[in-house]
Amino acid sequence: MIFRRKLRYVLVESTSALNLADKAVEHSLKAGIRAFMGEATYFRSNPRVAAQLSDNVFAISCNRGCERSVILALAFTKDIGPIRTGLFTIKTSGTMRSLKSHFEKLYEKGESA
Amino acid sequence: MHYFDIVALKDTAGLDALAKRLGYKKIFSAGSDFTLASEAKGIDPNCKAIVRSKNGEMLLRAIRENAVVGVVIEDVKPSGKFLEGLRSHEKVLVIPAAPLMCPDLESRARSLHRAKELLRSAIMSRVDVALATLAADRACMASSAQMLEIAGLIGANVTAAKAMLSAMGRLI
Numbered sequence: 001m002i003f004r005r006k007l008r009y010v011l012v013e014s015t016s017a018l019n020l021a022d023k024a025v026e027h028s029l030k031a032g033i034r035a036f037m038g039e040a041t042y043f044r045s046n047p048r049v050a051a052q053l054s055d056n057v058f059a060i061s062c063n064r065g066c067e068r069s070v071i072l073a074l075a076f077t078k079d080i081g082p083i084r085t086g087l088f089t090i091k092t093s094g095t096m097r098s099l100k101s102h103f104e105k106l107y108e109k110g111e112s113a
Numbered sequence: 114m115h116y117f118d119i120v121a122l123k124d125t126a127g128l129d130a131l132a133k134r135l136g137y138k139k140i141f142s143a144g145s146d147f148t149l150a151s152e153a154k155g156i157d158p159n160c161k162a163i164v165r166s167k168n169g170e171m172l173l174r175a176i177r178e179n180a181v182v183g184v185v186i187e188d189v190k191p192s193g194k195f196l197e198g199l200r201s202h203e204k205v206l207v208i209p210a211a212p213l214m215c216p217d218l219e220s221r222a223r224s225l226h227r228a229k230e231l232l233r234s235a236i237m238s239r240v241d242v243a244l245a246t247l248a249a250d251r252a253c254m255a256s257s258a259q260m261l262e263i264a265g266l267i268g269a270n271v272t273a274a275k276a277m278l279s280a281m282g283r284l285i
Contacts, residue, residue, distance in 0.1 A: 013134065015251045068262055075259035076214055076221070078252055086252035088135055089259055106134055 006064040009050055009099045010092050012074060016085040017055040025081060032077035037069055045069050050096060053103050059096065067092050116257040116278040117141065119163070119207070119245040119285070121149055136257030141285050147182070149247075156180045161285050163207060165247075169195055176204045182284040183207045183243060191231065196238035205280055206235050209247035210255060210263055229267045236273070243280035244269075 020026050026049055034042040045066030050059040062070045074087040090106065093099045115138035122128070125142045132140040143149035148162040153175035156162045164175040165185035169192055172184050176198050183205035186195075191206075199206055208228055216224050235242045244264050248254045255263065257278060264274035 071258055072262040072266065075255045075263060078215055084252055086250075086254055088254065088256040090134055090136075090256065092258070 007061045008064050008067040008092055008094060009096055010060045010062065010067060010070060010074075011053075011090040011099050011103060012058055012060055013088045013090055014056040014058070014085045015088075016083050018052075018058070018080060018083065018085065020049045020052045020058055025083075028079075028081040029077070032080060033070070033073045036073040036076045041066070041069055047073075051100075053100065054107065057090075057103060057107060059099055064094075114275050114279050115282055116260070116275075117245075117280075117282040117285075118254070118257075118260070118278075119143070119147070119281055120248045120254065122249065122251065131254075134256075135254070138282065141281060147285050148180075153178050153181060173198055176202045183281070185209055185247065186231065188227075191234055193238070196234060196240050199235075199240045200238060203241070205241045205243045205284060206231070207243045207245055207247070207281075208232060208267075208277075210244055210260060211246045211248040211250075211253040213263065213267075214246075214255060215248075215250070215253040225267060232267050232269060236269075241280060242273075242277050243284075244274075244277040245281060 018025055033047055045062045047060050047062045047070050050061040052058045071089045074089055077087055091102050117139055118137050119141045121143040128140050141147055148160050150156055150162050150164050151166055152171055153164055158180045160180060161182045162180045163183045164181055166172050167187045167189055169189055173195050175181050185207045208231060213224050213228055244260060246254050260278055261274045264277050269277060
């Protein structure tokens with residue numbers, strides 16, 4: 001049997017600029033989420049950085065049905081390595097295309113993040 | 114349903130645009146939209162005020178003032194008399210979410226437990242409850258979706274969570 005992964009994408013805004021291409025920063029973000037969720041819920045939701053859309057806006061993918069746990073964990077994640085930041089979830093969607101279109105609507109029409 | 118948040122930020126630049134992004138109709142700021150006081154004395158009767166204190170007796174006096182729309186009770190268990198006073202004067206008990214997300218001295222689990230007990234007492238006494246960040250730092254703010262999840266974490270059902278996030282809109 002082939003299992004097809006159904007994903008949900010969460011658009012996240014950070015109060016500080018984060019370079020998630022840097023593996024150390026990405027690892028710290030995942031560690032912060034895991035510290036709040038616990039190993040079992042982290043494994044079940046499988047959160048990953050899906051795309052960095054600007055300096056302080058990025059998308060996180062997770063398994064469908066687990067997005068609420070990810071949203072809650074992001075609210076409680078305040079330290080990413082040495083960076084003190086707040087992570088705000090802006091929108092949850094089933095496709096990256098919809099998320100990117102929402103991002104363009106919100107941030108690229110004169111409203112700076 | 115529209116959601117509202119209240120904050121105690123020093124720098125309120127760009128707050129309206131941020132409110133739109135975070136899913137709020139408006140984020141009320143202490144100092145401009147309402148007064149955040151530590152005691153009931155000296156509050157302008159023409160403005161709206163929220164009183165934050167650890168002193169239960171003082172808060173009991175504060176809820177008799179017309180200018181006071183809500184109270185924040187800190188670090189103490191509310192007495193039955195205090196909750197009865199809140200209900201009879203139709204004031205709102207504000208639960209701040211910033212200490213849950215950015216705990217200072219006590220652990221996060223303890224802060225969450227305290228908030229859960231406070232919410233339980235308030236709901237049992239049929240007191241109006243509002244959940245707001247009351248953040249002094251932008252990092253301690255949260256989006257409306259996150260606040261709904263936090264309300265669920267401390268024991269509110271979906272209907273109660275939505276009511277808690279919209280409560281401040283009709284008062285300020």
